[in-house]
Amino acid sequence: MLAAASVGALSALGGCVDEGGVLSLGADPEKPTVAILEDRSQTFALTGTPKYRATKLAVEEINRDGGILGQEIDVFAPDPQSDNMRYQDLTRHAIYQEDVDALWAGYSSATREAIRPIVNDHEQLYFYTTQYEGGVCDRSVFPLGATARQQLGAVVPYLIEEYGDEIYTVAADYNFGQLSGDWVRIIAEEHGAEVVGEEYVPLDESQFGSTINRIQSADPDFMMSMLVGQDHSAFYEQRLASGLEVPVGTSTNMAQAYEHLRIDPPALKDVYAGVNYMEELPTDRNEAFVERYHDRWDDDGYLNQEAQNNYFSVYVYKKGVERAGTFDQAAVIDALEEGIEVEAPEGDIALDPATHHMEHNMRVAHADENHEITFDAERKIEPAFLHDVGCDLTSEDEQTQYEPDAFYEEA
Amino acid sequence: MSLGSDSSGGLLAAVREPFEGPNTMGNTPAFWLGLTAAVTLLAAMPVLFGYYAAEIGAVFLAYALLGVSLCFIWGYCGILSFGQVAFFGVAGYAFGIVAINVPTLTGLTLGLLAAVAVSTAFAAALGYFMFYGGVRDVYVTILTLVVALVLYTFLGQTAGGEWAIGDARLGGFNGMSGVPDLGVGIGSVGLEIGIVGHYYVTLGALVVTYLGLRALVNSQFGYAMVATREDERRTEMFGYDTTFIKFVVFTIGGAIAGLSGVLFTAQNNYIDPSVFGITAAALPVVWASVGGRTSLIGTIGAALAIQFVDYQLALSGSEWALVLIGSLLVFVILVMPEGVAPRLHEYVVEYRASPDPTPAETPAPGEVHGGDD
Amino acid sequence: MAGIELLNFGFEFVEVFAFIVLATVGLAVIFGMMGIINLAHGEFILVGAYATTFAFAAGLPLPLAMLTGVVITAVFGLVLERFIIRHLYGRLLDSMVVTWGISLVMIQLVRIAFGNSAPGVGIPFGQLPVVDGPVYYLVLATIAVGVLGGLYALFAWTDFGVRARATMQDEETARSMGVDTDRMYMATFGIGSGLAGFAGALYAPVMTITPEYGTGFLVEAFVAVVVGGSSVIVGTILASGFLGSVNAAFTNLAGTFMGQVAMLVAAIVAIRLMPDGITGLLADWRENRGESR
């Protein structure tokens, strides 16, 4: 009773509190600002740094060409240091203190989930660009990276065709890995193949002796590797050392953390990655992009798939604002939901209004014994899964993440 | 916050009396005046700086409450737990599970109660297991840390759809998202607690817990705790059931940590396994060590100050926060093992004692200074 | 078929056993001799690993690079002992808190200084026949047994060992008999650190080297020390054997994660049943004949 009474009093007091506070100095509301919260240190520095750089590059290019609606864009970009608590603090700071008009944030799905409640509370326009497990159907979130279904949909059928129909899955033991494992099963089923073994490895595991044993005794036609992070990258050297020769399909390796450049050949021989982009993509548009990127950042850091996603998504945002004629976030979201096409380094692609995802130019990247990359089987793949589950943000606002096991028997 | 009137003149010494004694510092009107001023200032933060201060500040206050839970068991009963975050996190998850499934006022109220009950029961079970099994000293410390790390590993792999309780997905490494805000009430009568309300609820919980623990540690049970900390075997030979005392203290500590976990989770609408991780587990130890493990107010101050500095460092993008926090810990233990607040208190007492002591400072009957170590 | 599985289990056990022994001995020496649980143990291992990979990258042959790792870690341990740890003898809980602080600082410093990963060292010696796994794991197991034997020889047969055990049993008496206990502690801490560095060096080729490298050893190490109790060699062998077989069995049955969990649960139950560790129980059982407690 005491608690109830004091809560009553407190909420009465709360009513007097102004959102900005008596002393608060808000950001200049006239100047459009975007936040780039990408990891430049600690766990995800390797993949986060190019994301930050490519976003910055895009904003600078736009500003040089006269900005958006004639206004220069300010950037708020502290380093969240791969720490989700920091992400939460910085997201709040970006929303309250910087009053940002759009937010790019986070490499891992965990980061996205950590800040999504804050983003939703404030209806903050948020671009999440990592290739991810898929399924986010959320009014203020635009997950523009390829989904697991898009990436695996590129590589799994290709390998079934090339090598045969017995698949062994090894994936990181967390959300992304588990859902990717589900997708491999679904796609295998759709193509008449079979998953003969499946294994989920803790994120901090770096000894794959027993895993390799089990793969060898299962003797699959090819294996799918959805391993992620530093510790897991030890797998490839151990695979080489143990003489495991089954071809490897992946949605996680090479395009993001450029294992083919960091690990000595031939550890990644016959690794096939389903990707929408890699720096090595031999098109004129991409080569020009890569050159601009390296000129701007003046070192030989790898330009990864996610960085490209960040880059084109800034242009998606620009088109949205221009179509809306205002930086007002609700208006921009509505404008984006009318559909946007963009000339991305990976090719011409379009935003899918209903799901806030992109269709992507998917291809299979193959590493040979010298870790040279070649591309094959290019085709456009739509974000089909969310359509199947009935996500249509143009007609109904949602803040959900759908998962395949509820919709496919095989999962 | 009715304290304002009590502390002003020392007229209501009788009201202060249960909160004072040699087991806590600050048994003077000046202290209570200072405390009131500090609480008033904290209460004014959202008014001065808006929702932003309320959102950020509520997290700091929840941390302070977590720090208090460790200070209480370590500083007063000598049980060093490296796993207070286990109770914090378990309660956070428990609240999330109930609240996501029943996001009504009744459900939220139940969620709060159930979560604190779960963390309390968990602490009781672990405490029973350890203390009645003769586990002591470093073994308790290691065991509690291992429990936190086991939870970290366990919840990290609950990504699959089978790890759902009703509508609540444990969510593995990505954490549990969509946890509703706090609410209190039954049926349609009650209050949903928004951003600012949450700040005041957290502040209120901290103040009430602080005062409650002050009263507890200065009670007969508090003496028994302190005696157990000082010399367990001796205390047993004075007829105290020290095993039971440790068990009770550990359980209360778990309950407080659990409450802070609920407040933290409801504030962020989110919880993930990193709350059980080794860095998170270190923080309460840092706050209590730096602030003073035998000083509740010192621990609260240290938690607020350290987290504020950490936040500022994060904004500036500096990577040095953890280095600073770790070094601070080493430095404090080496230079002033008792912590900052007890050391300051000593200076204050000496300062008052050395020149001509003013009559106002003569200790009230029943007050014994210098008992704090 | 069953034969192969048995072999696989055996190999798995050897692998885990060697890992726990090597991860633990450094910590066990320091705990057994000085009663200090060094929570920065994982970061001592980290120092050994980094020193090894950088020495290797600089062109030293692997064995020499590993030796460099050991020496650098031992020196590092001695420096820490002189400046910090020495002030904490007899302050059990404080020493844990301080070493925890050191651990936080070191992880972050390594991150700032060397970024998120270090150059790799390939696994030497190639593949085993029959059971699939690198020969190197058998080398590690042999080294683990060698380290235990070496420690036994050190404590049982050398003058240092006699003094060390005297200090361990009764510091006052040892001092009165002319043992420089301060130096004994320093030497012990140096040996413990060197052994930690050795573990880091030996696993540098197998595990990816990141700033959190040490954390991968930490849980196994202190669980084994606590389960083993204060007798360094016997405790380490028994605890590693016990935990290793639980881990290997459950890993084979239900995967890596269950192996880990089963091992930790077994450890918790073991501590509950034997609050002073396996060797504490043995000691109670056999030796406790003092009149007063």
Added chain:
Amino acid sequence: MGTSDPTVRTTPAVDETGDESSQILQTRGLCKAFGGLTATDDVDFGLEKGELRCLIGPNGAGKSTFLNLVTGQLEPTAGKIYYDGHDITEMPSHERVGRGISMKFQVPSIYEGLSVAQNVRIPLQQVADGDEFESRIREILDRFDLLAERQTVASALSHGQQQRLEIGMAMALEPKLMLLDEPVAGLSVEETAEIAELLREIAEDDGVALVVIEHDIDFVESIADRVTVLDQGSIFREGSIEAVKADPEVKRIYLGEER
């Protein structure tokens, strides 16, 4: 000393001895073995209410073990302990204290970090009410000559003061039986005399039964009428101090031990 099988004597001591009115402490066939070594071997001990008994014997005779068995710090291997006519063999330590057994350890074991007043309050609050604490603490400190030190941290007290404080703390529990393990070890002649005086007072004025372990035979003579001599875990002699002193066998075991 009767049959060597302690299990025979499972009936309550009161029935067997028939003198329940006077005996505060009895043990029957009390044994304690550590591994292969028997520290206490088939001890039948009896103590009258208000009696002051000294327990002597060479090092390793089992004296401290015996006290620890009575206080419940150790569990007997066999045998029974009766206190005030009740079987307390299975009772946990703290409950025995609640029944009125209090103990003074060999090394002064006070709360070194706490003030003298706080030290006394800890046992005191087991028997007194809140509003009496202040006056009772004063009373006890006054009696044990520590009133001036009431605010002092106990670690700052002299050795003699610490011994007095500990006896004061044991007395704060208002015990019926107090066990003291070498209460004058390391004390000066004057301090020893003070303690002797205190102990006699406690036995005579407060009616507390005392068991005192002591080596110093002069001190024993100054406080006790009867002594029990332990050797190798068993009761070797029991009787008046004069008789025991005169016993050549007692001399022999002492000389054999202490050389």
